[in-house]
Amino acid sequence: MGGNFPAxxxxxxxxxxxxxxxxxxxxLLSVIITINGLIGGLLVFYLTLSNSGVVRKIxxxxxxxxxxxxxxxxxxxxxxxxxxxxxxxxxxxxxxxGFFLNVSAYNARFLVTAYxxxxxxxxxxxxAQGFSRGQIFRLVTxxxxxxxxxxxxxxxxxQNTKDSSIVFxxxxxxxxxxxxxxxxxxxxxxxxxxxxxxxxxLLVSVIVLAMRRLERRFTIPGLS
Amino acid sequence: MALLEVRNLVKTFGTKTVLDGVTFxxxxxxxKVIMGPSGCGKSTLLRCLNRLEEPTSGSVRFDGKEMxxxxxxxxxxxxxxxxxxxxxxxxxxxxxxxxxxxALRQLKKMxxxxxxxxxxxELARMDMAEKRDAYxxxxxxxxxxxVAIARALAMEPRVLFFDxxxxxxxxxxxxxxxxxxxxxxxxxxxxxxxxxDLYLAQYISDSIIFLDxxxxxAEDKAENLLSGHADPVIASFFGxxx
Ligand SMILES: Nc1ncnc2c1ncn2[C@@H]1O[C@H](COP(=O)(O)OP(=O)(O)OP(=O)(O)O)[C@@H](O)[C@H]1O
Ligand SMILES: [Mg+2]
Numbered sequence: 508m509g510g511n512f513p514a515x516x517x518x519x520x521x522x523x524x525x526x527x528x529x530x531x532x533x534x535l536l537s538v539i540i541t542i543n544g545l546i547g548g549l550l551v552f553y554l555t556l557s558n559s560g561v562v563r564k565i566x567x568x569x570x571x572x573x574x575x576x577x578x579x580x581x582x583x584x585x586x587x588x589x590x591x592x593x594x595x596x597x598x599x600x601x602x603x604x605g606f607f608l609n610v611s612a613y614n615a616r617f618l619v620t621a622y623x624x625x626x627x628x629x630x631x632x633x634x635a636q637g638f639s640r641g642q643i644f645r646l647v648t649x650x651x652x653x654x655x656x657x658x659x660x661x662x663x664x665x666q667n668t669k670d671s672s673i674v675f676x677x678x679x680x681x682x683x684x685x686x687x688x689x690x691x692x693x694x695x696x697x698x699x700x701x702x703x704x705x706x707x708x709l710l711v712s713v714i715v716l717a718m719r720r721l722e723r724r725f726t727i728p729g730l731s
Numbered sequence: 732m733a734l735l736e737v738r739n740l741v742k743t744f745g746t747k748t749v750l751d752g753v754t755f756x757x758x759x760x761x762x763k764v765i766m767g768p769s770g771c772g773k774s775t776l777l778r779c780l781n782r783l784e785e786p787t788s789g790s791v792r793f794d795g796k797e798m799x800x801x802x803x804x805x806x807x808x809x810x811x812x813x814x815x816x817x818x819x820x821x822x823x824x825x826x827x828x829x830x831x832x833x834a835l836r837q838l839k840k841m842x843x844x845x846x847x848x849x850x851x852x853e854l855a856r857m858d859m860a861e862k863r864d865a866y867x868x869x870x871x872x873x874x875x876x877x878v879a880i881a882r883a884l885a886m887e888p889r890v891l892f893f894d895x896x897x898x899x900x901x902x903x904x905x906x907x908x909x910x911x912x913x914x915x916x917x918x919x920x921x922x923x924x925x926x927x928d929l930y931l932a933q934y935i936s937d938s939i940i941f942l943d944x945x946x947x948x949a950e951d952k953a954e955n956l957l958s959g960h961a962d963p964v965i966a967s968f969f970g971x972x973x
């Protein structure tokens with residue numbers, strides 16, 4: 508085997524500027540998805556604590572729907588379906604919006620699970636001190652569930668980076684789309700996808716390292 | 732006018748009547764202990780007083796304000812009541828110091844430096860200042876309870892509620908905590924304390940409220956209740972204990 512990597516190198520060099528910008532798109536998309544997903548996840552989780560049974564039902568329905576359907580179906584619905592009723596959104600907007608709804612649902616579920624690990628008397632103590640519901644959420648619940656759910660949230664961040672590659676299916680030119688094009692043009696399939704895999708692995712490694720640093724910074728004894 | 736005036740307080744859970752017309756007063760500077768058989772409604776009573784639990788009927792006047800009125804600013808009133816729980820209930824994600832300063836900074840809007848100064852003062856009072864940077868997980872039960880008391884005191888409450896502050900502690904630690912609560916008693920801190928601990932009851936109370944099946948069965952000084960009471964229920968309760 509061995510593969511014709513020198514030939515691929517020539518291709519990569521020729522396409523370098525566009526590949527770099529495509530890689531930039533992947534990183535940008537992953538970062539946006541991850542941050543939006545955390546904010547959305549916290550928001551959805553907050554709503555699951557609502558006093559209103561109707562709100563809780565709606566939110567649980569939303570979580571079930573997005574966890575129960577493949578994201579690509581939703582992205583296609585927006586990309587190919589919406590124009591039939593006259594709404595045309597850019598692939599970027601669809602990607603950000605679609606992932607936002609999807610990842611928020613997953614993260615919310617992680618936070619809901621972590622919430623079961625909180626101690627009811629601790630929340631009660633906060634209430635007895637005179638804190639409002641919002642303050643209790645911000646000052647006690649959120650800092651604790653985020654820590655308890657950290658491993659799940661971190662693996663979701665890794666998932667986001669890998670999953671962002673599916674947006675090439677809605678004509679969004681991120682890194683995978685760029686490499687895909689090179690593969691098609693050069694017929695160096697093995698070499699191209701091999702290098703593609705390595706680049707994703709590298710991105711994921713960066714995330715893993717970042718997570719470790721965050722973990723060291725934020726871990727608290729007795730809360731994990 | 733007493734600081735806390737409880738009148739005819741009733742609490743039912745479904746068909747079960749847990750508090751059945753509780754009436755008593757707590758004067759400023761006074762310390763009362765609530766005792767009674769397990770399940771007689773002691774915790775429920777404390778929790779109704781600051782509306783962690785909604786009373787079914789009756790009235791709770793605190794500092795002249797009706798706590799149960801629909802217009803009552805419950806959160807403002809709660810800030811005047813320091814609540815110490817059996818299981819300490821420290822915020823696990825915060826250091827000892829931050830546990831004490833949190834409400835000062837967030838509720839009293841105290842500048843950080845001032846809050847820290849206040850907190851350290853209260854921690855020192857509870858002999859816990861040297862643990863300021865420790866997290867709750869690394870504290871013993873007795874240490875945790877002392878931090879919880881400091882957290883309550885820091886808010887300069889009008890009254891301290893204790894719900895069995897020593898029952899999760901081993902005897903040695905329990906004694907330590909009793910000693911500290913006794914110190915507060917001698918400083919005329921207003922205290923309402925639920926306990927099964929006779930030792931605590933004798934050392935910190937002006938009088939004991941004996942609760943039975945949701946009713947105040949007797950209220951009297953410790954020495955009158957503890958030995959040879961005329962009421963057989965009370966006599967047998969304390970007979971069993973001592
Ligand atoms: N939220 C609730 N729903 C239903 N019943 C409750 C609730 N809280 C308390 N009870 C019942 O009310 C009764 C009194 O409970 P409470 O905890 O006030 O008793 P207690 O005197 O503090 O007992 P202990 O000495 O064991 O702490 C018990 O029978 C308990 O089962
Ligand atoms: Mg109790």
